[in-house]
Amino acid sequence: MAGDAYTGLRRRKQTPWSVTFGDAVASRIIAVGGIGTIAAILLVVLVLLGTALPLVYRPSYQDWHTVPATDYQHVGVDDNGLLAWGMTADGTLEVRGLHDGTLISQFPLTNATSEGGAEADGPSITCSYVSIDRATLALGFSDGTFRVTDLQFDTRLMSPGDLPEGVSVNAESPLAIQDATIFQWIDASGVRKSMFAPPQWSPPRSLGDAPVVALDYLPDSSANRLATTTEAHALAVVGQELVLAKISGKTNRLTRKVTETVTTERCSLEVRNTEAQPLRIMLMSGTDHGLVVWPNGALDRYSLSAGTPKFIESQSAVVGDAVVNCAAPLLARQNLLCGLNNGRLQGWMVVRSAEQPPAQTETTPVASADGYQLVLAHDIQASQQALISVVSSEQTHVAVTADAAGHSQLVYVTTDTLLSEKSSSGEGDLQSVNFDPSGNLLVARSSNAISVVEVDIGHPEASWKTYFGRVWYEGHDQPKYIWQSSSGTEKSEIKLSLMPLVFGTLKATVYAMIISVPLAILAAIYTSEFLSPAVRGRIKPVIELMASLPSVVLGYIAALVVAPYLQEHLLAVLIGLVIVPLTFVLAGHLWNLLAVDLIVRLQPWRLPAMAACLPIAIVFSAWIAGPVEDLMFGGSLIQWLGSGQGSAVGGWMILLMPAVIVLVCLVVIGPMGDFSRSAAISRTPKGYALFSLLRLAVVAVTVMFLTWAISAGLSLGGFDLRGSFFDNYQDRNALLVGGALGFCVIPIIYTISDDALQAVPSSLRSASLGCGATPWQTTIRVVVPSAMSGLFSAVMIGLGRAVGETMVVLMAAGNTPVMEWNPFNGFRTLSATLATELPEAAKGSTHFRTLFLAALLLFFLTLIANTFAEFVRIRFRKRASQL
Numbered sequence: 001m002a003g004d005a006y007t008g009l010r011r012r013k014q015t016p017w018s019v020t021f022g023d024a025v026a027s028r029i030i031a032v033g034g035i036g037t038i039a040a041i042l043l044v045v046l047v048l049l050g051t052a053l054p055l056v057y058r059p060s061y062q063d064w065h066t067v068p069a070t071d072y073q074h075v076g077v078d079d080n081g082l083l084a085w086g087m088t089a090d091g092t093l094e095v096r097g098l099h100d101g102t103l104i105s106q107f108p109l110t111n112a113t114s115e116g117g118a119e120a121d122g123p124s125i126t127c128s129y130v131s132i133d134r135a136t137l138a139l140g141f142s143d144g145t146f147r148v149t150d151l152q153f154d155t156r157l158m159s160p161g162d163l164p165e166g167v168s169v170n171a172e173s174p175l176a177i178q179d180a181t182i183f184q185w186i187d188a189s190g191v192r193k194s195m196f197a198p199p200q201w202s203p204p205r206s207l208g209d210a211p212v213v214a215l216d217y218l219p220d221s222s223a224n225r226l227a228t229t230t231e232a233h234a235l236a237v238v239g240q241e242l243v244l245a246k247i248s249g250k251t252n253r254l255t256r257k258v259t260e261t262v263t264t265e266r267c268s269l270e271v272r273n274t275e276a277q278p279l280r281i282m283l284m285s286g287t288d289h290g291l292v293v294w295p296n297g298a299l300d301r302y303s304l305s306a307g308t309p310k311f312i313e314s315q316s317a318v319v320g321d322a323v324v325n326c327a328a329p330l331l332a333r334q335n336l337l338c339g340l341n342n343g344r345l346q347g348w349m350v351v352r353s354a355e356q357p358p359a360q361t362e363t364t365p366v367a368s369a370d371g372y373q374l375v376l377a378h379d380i381q382a383s384q385q386a387l388i389s390v391v392s393s394e395q396t397h398v399a400v401t402a403d404a405a406g407h408s409q410l411v412y413v414t415t416d417t418l419l420s421e422k423s424s425s426g427e428g429d430l431q432s433v434n435f436d437p438s439g440n441l442l443v444a445r446s447s448n449a450i451s452v453v454e455v456d457i458g459h460p461e462a463s464w465k466t467y468f469g470r471v472w473y474e475g476h477d478q479p480k481y482i483w484q485s486s487s488g489t490e491k492s493e494i495k496l497s498l499m500p501l502v503f504g505t506l507k508a509t510v511y512a513m514i515i516s517v518p519l520a521i522l523a524a525i526y527t528s529e530f531l532s533p534a535v536r537g538r539i540k541p542v543i544e545l546m547a548s549l550p551s552v553v554l555g556y557i558a559a560l561v562v563a564p565y566l567q568e569h570l571l572a573v574l575i576g577l578v579i580v581p582l583t584f585v586l587a588g589h590l591w592n593l594l595a596v597d598l599i600v601r602l603q604p605w606r607l608p609a610m611a612a613c614l615p616i617a618i619v620f621s622a623w624i625a626g627p628v629e630d631l632m633f634g635g636s637l638i639q640w641l642g643s644g645q646g647s648a649v650g651g652w653m654i655l656l657m658p659a660v661i662v663l664v665c666l667v668v669i670g671p672m673g674d675f676s677r678s679a680a681i682s683r684t685p686k687g688y689a690l691f692s693l694l695r696l697a698v699v700a701v702t703v704m705f706l707t708w709a710i711s712a713g714l715s716l717g718g719f720d721l722r723g724s725f726f727d728n729y730q731d732r733n734a735l736l737v738g739g740a741l742g743f744c745v746i747p748i749i750y751t752i753s754d755d756a757l758q759a760v761p762s763s764l765r766s767a768s769l770g771c772g773a774t775p776w777q778t779t780i781r782v783v784v785p786s787a788m789s790g791l792f793s794a795v796m797i798g799l800g801r802a803v804g805e806t807m808v809v810l811m812a813a814g815n816t817p818v819m820e821w822n823p824f825n826g827f828r829t830l831s832a833t834l835a836t837e838l839p840e841a842a843k844g845s846t847h848f849r850t851l852f853l854a855a856l857l858l859f860f861l862t863l864i865a866n867t868f869a870e871f872v873r874i875r876f877r878k879r880a881s882q883l
Contacts, residue, residue, distance in 0.1 A: 045859065052853040055462035055846070059410055059420045062454040067101030069450045070094070076134030077452065078153040079438045082175075082182050082194050084450055085151060091125050091139055093151075095196040097175070097182055098452060105180035107199055109139075126211045132331060133394040133437050136219055137199075140212030144238055145204035148217060152197040157190050205247065205262050210239025213277040218287065218333075220249075228253060235283045235290050235304075241266045242281075242292065242302060242309045267309040270300055280327040285334050289350050289372070293317075293327045293338065299348060301374045315374045317346055330392045330399065330413055332492060334474040335377070337399055337413065339387030345401060347378030347413050351477040377472045380416045382409045389432035395439035397493055398460050408433040408442060412460040414493055415471055419460055422453070459846040467498045467853070483817040483828070485837055485847050496850050498857065500817035504827035505861070508809050511738030511823065512745055512802040517795055519742070520749035524794075528757040529779045535607065540754060547747035555811030558740035563731045563812065570729070570824075571637045572625035574654060576618060578661070582700070583617035584610065589696055592689035641824060642728040648720040652711030655721060660707045664699055727822045732814030735823045740808045749798040756790020757783060789873045796869030800862050806831040830858045 069075075072086030077098065086094050091109030096102060110122075123143035130137050130151075138148045163169070167183055169176045174185035181195040214237040220230035230249040235242070243266045250259050269292070280293040283304075290309060292300040297318030302309045317324055317338045326339040336348045353373040385403035392399050398419070401409045406429070410419040422442075433444045436452075444451040465471060470479035473493050481503075484495040523543070527536045566573055587610065591599070602609075632650030633640040640646055668676070676695070680688050760783050768778040784791070806829075814826020815836065834855055841848040 045856070048852050048856040048859065052849050052856055055459050055849050055853065057458045059455055059457045059460075061420075061422050061456075064444070064451045064453045065098070066449050066451040067096065067098060068448060069096060069101060071447050072445060072450075073128055074130045074134075074137070075434070075443055075445045075450055076130070076151060077436045077441060077443050078155065078194060079436065080155065080184070080192065080194065081436065081441050081452060081454075082184060082192075083153060083196055084443070084452075085196055086445075086450070087128065087130075087137065089125070093196075093199055095180065096450070097177060098450070099175055101450070102177060104177060104182065105196060109201070127213055127215050129215045129217055131217070131219075132329065132392050134434065135437070136217065138215055138217040138234070140207075140215040140236060141204070142211040143204075144208040144210055144212060145206050146212055146215055146217075146234065146236065147201050147204055148219075148232075149199040149201045150197075151199065153194060154197050155192065155194045157186075158193050160185075160188065160191050163191060203260075205234075205245065207234070207236050207243045207245055207264060208238035208241060208266070210241070213237050213239075214279075214281045214292075216281050216283050216290075218283050233283060233287050235281055237269060237278055237281055237292070238266075240269050240271060242269050242290065244287075244290070244304055244307075244309050265308040267302070267311065270311045270314070279324060282327070282329050282336050283333065284350060285332055291336050291348070291374070293324060293336070295323055295325075297322065297324050297338075297340075299336070299338075299374060301350065301372075303370050303372075305370075312369050312372075313374060315348070315376075317348070317376075325386055325388055326390050328390050328392060328399075330474075331394065331397050332474055335397075335413060337390045337392070339382075339390040339401055341386035343381060343383035343385055343387060343403065345378075345380045345382040345387060345390060345399070345411055345413075346376060347380075348374055349377045349472075349474065350374055351377075378413050378416050380411055380413070380418060382411050382418060383407065383421070388430075389434075391432065391434040393435045393439050393457075394437050395435075396457070396460060398439075398457055400433050400435060400442060402430050402433040402444070406430045408444065410455075410457060410460075412463075414461070414473065415463050415465045415469075417460070417463055417465070419457065459849065461494055461496060461846045462850065466496055467850075469497075471495070471497065481819055483833070485841075485850075494847065496847070498830075498850075498854060500819050501828055501830045501833050501854060502857070502861075503819045504809075504813070504817065505803060505829040505831070505858070507734055507821065507827050508737050508741060508805070508813065508829050509799060509802045511734045512741035513795070513799060515738045516742035516745040516749060516798060516802075520746045520794070520798070521753050521791060523746075524750050524753035524757060525779060525784070528754050529775065529783060531607075540751075543750050544747055546743065547751075549744075551744055551805060551807040552811075554740050554743060555808045558736055558808065558812040559732065562739070563736055566736055567638070567729070567731050569622065569625065571629050571633070572622045573735075575625055575628065576621035578657060579621045579624075580614065580617040583613045583620070585696065587613045589689065589693045592692065593686065596685060638729045641722060641726055644720075644722055648715040648722065649708070649711045651721040651726050652714050652719075653707050655725065656710055657703070657707050660703050660710070664703050664706070668695070668699060725821055727820065727825055729824045730814055730816070730826050732812055732826045733822075733824050734813075734827060737809055737812045737827075738823075740812050741802055741805055744805060744808060745798040745802050748801055749794045752794035752797060753787075753791050756787040756794065759790065760786045789875075793869060793873050796865060796873075799865055799869075803862055803865065804831055804858070806835050810835055830854050830861075834858075 067084075069084075069086060070088060072094075073089060075084055075086045077084045081098055083104070084096050084098050086096070088094065093107040094103060095105045095107075097104055109125075123141040123145065125139050126142050127140040128138065129140075135151050136148065137151055138146055140146045160169075163183065164178060167176050167178050169183050169185040169191060171185060176183045181193060184192040184194070186192055216235045218233045220232050228251045230247075230251075232247040232249075234245040234247065236245070237243075243264050245262055245264045248261045248263070250261075251257070252259070278292045279295045282291045282293070283289075284291065288303070288305045290302040290304050292302070294300070297316050299315045299317055301312050301314070303312050304310075318340060322340045322342050322344075324338050325341050328337050329335065330337055330347065334349060338346045338348065340346065350372050353371055382401050383403040383405075385405040385407070387401050387403050389402040390399055391401075397412065397414045399411050399413055401411060403409070407421055407423050408430075409421045411417065412419055429447055431445050431447065433442055435441065436443060439457065440454060442453045442455050444453075470481060472479040473482060473495055476482075481497040481499040482495040483497050483500045527539055531539065591606070591609070594602070629635060629637055632647070632653070634646045637650075640650070679691050683691060764782050764786060765778055768782045769775070773781070809827075809829045810832040813828065813832065815828045815832060816826040817828040817833075818825065820827075834851055837847070838851050841851055
């Protein structure tokens with residue numbers, strides 16, 4: 001019958017419903033799980049991308065709000081945009097409401113003195129200075145004196161029930177003014193009260209007898225409010241002299257009276273310009289340098305480090321017919337910004353001179369006469385019109401400029417980036433633009449009005465150049481890649497280059513793969529092709545068990561146990577990397593010298609004998625390290641690395657030894673292979689064993705001689721690895737991380753490689769052996785090429801594990817974001833940076849979003865590596881299928 005089986009029973013032609021149902025359920029569960037996994041990964045990518053995306057947003061503006069005012073020399077506003085102060089030409093401070101320009105109060109200079117007062121026909125104002133935060137005002141006078149005051153707004157919150165009599169504010173009428181105070185309605189539970197604190201002018205401080213024509217002032221920077229002493233500095237041009245003044249104040253603890261002492265040092269002003277007076281002078285941060293800016297572009301630098309001004313050098317900020325229209329310090333006072341009439345904005349810094357200065361001449365001092373040099377660090381085309389004003393922000397290293405066409409520009413000076421440009425809608429001609437203290441308002445000053453606009457500058461520190469380019473940061477002598485997300489002061493630049501983190505990730509991966517890949521793949525080849533199945537069944541689970549060790553435990557062991565040992569026995573470990581494999585090779589050659597019948601009887605003891613070679617090699621490496629260290633490194637390899645003393649031969653030998661070993665082995669296997677095969681055919685087994693042992697000795701001597709000869713030649717040629725590839729030793733270094741991270745990666749690579757080798761059909765092995773090939777030739781020329789796709793996949797999966805590893809590199813790498821291949825210093829990886837800094841980063845800040853960008857970059861690095869691995873694996877599989 002058609003439906004009967006050979007047993008005579010009728011077969012069922014339908015699959016049982018339970019099997020069909022189970023298959024349908026399983027297939028849908030698998031499909032949902034796969035789609036869910038892909039969706040979860042995409043969701044993670046979207047979260048990372050959404051958090052990092054605001055980094056590319058450009059600054060945004062609201063509409064200008066203009067109020068009438070008089071012609072002021074300087075203006076400033078409070079944090080809330082309610083009040084504005086302006087200084088007139090006679091020194092009077094006027095306070096106006098920014099909602100309608102109402103004049104709220106006036107503080108004439110003659111009525112604002114703290115002691116004595118001033119006559120109406122007293123000395124006239126010859127120059128003025130206002131600080132970057134618009135909180136300090138200093139005036140220079142025609143009699144050689146200067147006076148200083150603080151500009152402060154008093155802002156408080158109060159309950160609506162505590163409003164003074166006659167003041168009424170509500171949601172419909174949110175503002176009211178009474179007694180020089182403005183009241184702003186917030187909500188039913190709070191009212192903001194703001195007023196300008198009456199200025200308390202300092203007594204006149206004498207700088208000389210001639211008029212003060214230029215002035216810069218640095219108030220006391222001490223953050224200790226309990227201190228009884230203060231120290232401020234002023235730099236001024238008085239007549240034809242440059243005067244440095246130190247104002248020391250001491251507070252009596254009982255009477256709270258302040259005793260002030262002013263000491264001055266001066267030198268003649270180098271006047272090699274046609275202008276009668278300088279455009280601007282500036283005290284650099286630390287008060288070690290003073291700069292004098294002349295309209296014709298000459299920048300004169302004076303050294304103030306010895307307490308007495310001394311002219312050092314002069315540089316030119318212009319080319320051709322250009323002139324300097326304005327100048328101002330950047331936030332941290334390490335950059336002098338110069339605005340030119342061709343629309344360019346320049347940033348000048350004082351850096352250490354790289355060369356020894358030549359002798360100084362009487363006429364033209366050299367640039368680096370004191371070991372420093374004034375250099376042009378930033379050059380930005382801010383506008384096509386002449387710049388008439390430049391002012392720094394108090395919050396970031398962003399400067400706002402104003403040009404002759406009435407436009408204002410935001411410039412991030414650190415990366416030479418023009419962020420945006422906005423036209424001014426203020427009445428009258430635009431004279432200057434500055435920030436409010438919070439950095440959220442732009443304040444434009446014109447001849448008869450004050451204009452304010454709310455601005456969101458976004459994240460100016462974030463740019464392609466910041467993350468992946470060299471940036472010239474303050475305090476550095478050249479552009480560099482630097483990651484420094486925190487600093488000692490709030491005025492320091494945030495440094496967010498991702499290149500040191502990417503480099504550190506690659507460095508950790510490279511050193512880990514150098515150690516793990518040869519060990520794992522060779523171990524897989526040995527256990528798969530040369531060990532008996534019974535022994536292999538015991539060894540493989542032990543190696544796979546290594547993967548169960550938590551990486552945090554491995555990190556602690558590496559940092560607390562291995563690191564001190566490595567520091568004490570560094571050369572022994574390096575020598576052991578050569579001695580250990582050489583000992584195994586030597587033991588194999590000695591084993592072949594035994595009689596054939598003895599080799600057969602001792603075959604079960606071969607593996608334990610190999611294991612005994614390891615402690616012998618370690619002891620020999622430790623024994624020989626002492627004499628080698630005395631001979632090649634003056635008794636201490638670690639001191640040799642950092643001292644620069646002694647011969648460079650030892651360092652070159654450490655670096656070149658592996659390459660020479662590989663080169664000599666390739667020569668022995670390649671060009672000398674036929675000679676070795678003919679020797680094997682023509683000799684007895686014992687004779688060939690003696691020949692192989694002699695060949696090993698010749699190879700070892702050749703490797704040592706070639707390595708020494710090349711190293712000696714490089715050393716005689718003046719080449720030294722110290723300061724480049726080798727440098728000072730750090731206890732948390734790449735060599736330590738390579739070993740610990742390699743221990744994490746070895747089980748993965750070994751397991752997948754062993755499975756790939758085992759998947760090669762036995763028929764290929766049998767065919768090769770039947771053709772007369774040895775087991776080693778069969779393994780190298782048949783089995784390994786057939787399993788190449790699996791071996792490559794094992795390596796790439798191990799690489800992915802090494803790239804994303806966090807705890808080992810966090811504990812053992814030192815977390816120093818440097819870009820050096822030196823195996824004896826530390827580094828910082830992307831994953832370790834995320835683990836350490838993300839919990840502390842302020843949400844929504846540039847630092848916070850940059851960390852998410854780093855996570856996104858790490859994701860794409862892994863994705864690219866895996867995609868490339870899959871492409872190569874498929875290629876190898878196609879080639880293997882043709883065998």
